[in-house]
Amino acid sequence: MEKLNIIPHDHKVNKEDRQRHKKQKPVVIWFTGLSGSGKSTLANMLEQGLYEYGFHTYILDGDNVRMGLNKGLTFSEEDRKENIRRISEVAKLMVDAGLVVITAFISPFKKDRAMARELLEEGEFIEVFVDCPLEVCEQRDVKGLYRKARAGEITKFTGIDSPFEAPENPEIHIKTAEQSLESSINQLIDLVLPIIQIKN
Numbered sequence: 001m002e003k004l005n006i007i008p009h010d011h012k013v014n015k016e017d018r019q020r021h022k023k024q025k026p027v028v029i030w031f032t033g034l035s036g037s038g039k040s041t042l043a044n045m046l047e048q049g050l051y052e053y054g055f056h057t058y059i060l061d062g063d064n065v066r067m068g069l070n071k072g073l074t075f076s077e078e079d080r081k082e083n084i085r086r087i088s089e090v091a092k093l094m095v096d097a098g099l100v101v102i103t104a105f106i107s108p109f110k111k112d113r114a115m116a117r118e119l120l121e122e123g124e125f126i127e128v129f130v131d132c133p134l135e136v137c138e139q140r141d142v143k144g145l146y147r148k149a150r151a152g153e154i155t156k157f158t159g160i161d162s163p164f165e166a167p168e169n170p171e172i173h174i175k176t177a178e179q180s181l182e183s184s185i186n187q188l189i190d191l192v193l194p195i196i197q198i199k200n
């Protein structure tokens with residue numbers, strides 16, 4: 001491979017400076033779960049809650065990523081991997097900028113989530129398993145996509161003809177078919193706040 005002469009710069013203002021400035025510990029809160037499990041709903045409510053507490057946050061989700069940065073990527077295993085790789089690199093930059101980053105992607109493959117975790121430093125990757133049985137997601141069918149997938153109008157749909165590999169040891173586990181929305185968001189806020197607060 002051709003050698004690229006890329007030599008990283010040492011910047012005067014570093015990650016620790018930005019962290020002190022924003023008075024928060026930057027992390028990635030990584031939601032994973034089936035379509036319709038509740039990722040976007042919980043990500044939005046979490047961001048709203050953290051915003052009201054004064055934290056600096058940013059949500060990365062399908063709307064701002066698959067229509068922009070990752071436009072053109074499909075739902076093949078290879079493209080999903082590339083989707084997650086780019087999202088992880090962007091999330092890492094945002095952590096470096098001092099933000100609390102919330103990502104809401106199906107991210108169905110364990111090895112891709114492991115790659116995202118490995119890009120970050122110890123304690124910076126908080127995996128949230130938004131756990132909901134396929135039958136319930138299918139009943140919710142928020143976007144009508146399960147019906148289309150069952151009818152064969154969409155192929156490689158996660159849970160139908162494409163796998164979802166559930167996390168084994170997520171930092172946070174939410175069962176959205178068993179818990180109310182209120183209990184789910186309270187659980188999230190209670191677990192996330194102590195992680196991102198910096199004691200003076």
Ligand SMILES: Nc1ncnc2c1ncn2[C@@H]1O[C@H](COP(=O)(O)OS(=O)(=O)O)[C@@H](OP(=O)(O)O)[C@H]1O
Pocket residue numbers: 034035036039040062066075079080081083084104105106107108143145154155156157158162
């Ligand atoms: N084939 C197939 N499989 C799964 N999902 C599909 C598919 N086609 C379109 N959609 C819609 O795209 C959203 C998932 O995109 P993601 O970027 O999160 O997927 S992945 O992480 O790359 O697997 C997903 O959004 P959510 O419902 O919010 O999860 C779907 O609305």
Ligand SMILES: Nc1ncnc2c1ncn2[C@@H]1O[C@H](COP(=O)(O)OP(=O)(O)O)[C@@H](O)[C@H]1O
Pocket residue numbers: 033034035036037038039040041042104140142175176177179180181182184
């Ligand atoms: N405990 C819960 N947590 C999150 N969503 C829930 C819960 N109970 C019911 N729901 C509903 O499930 C649906 C989840 O949709 P959405 O957030 O778009 O899922 P995803 O982003 O994973 O595709 C919403 O209509 C939401 O109101």
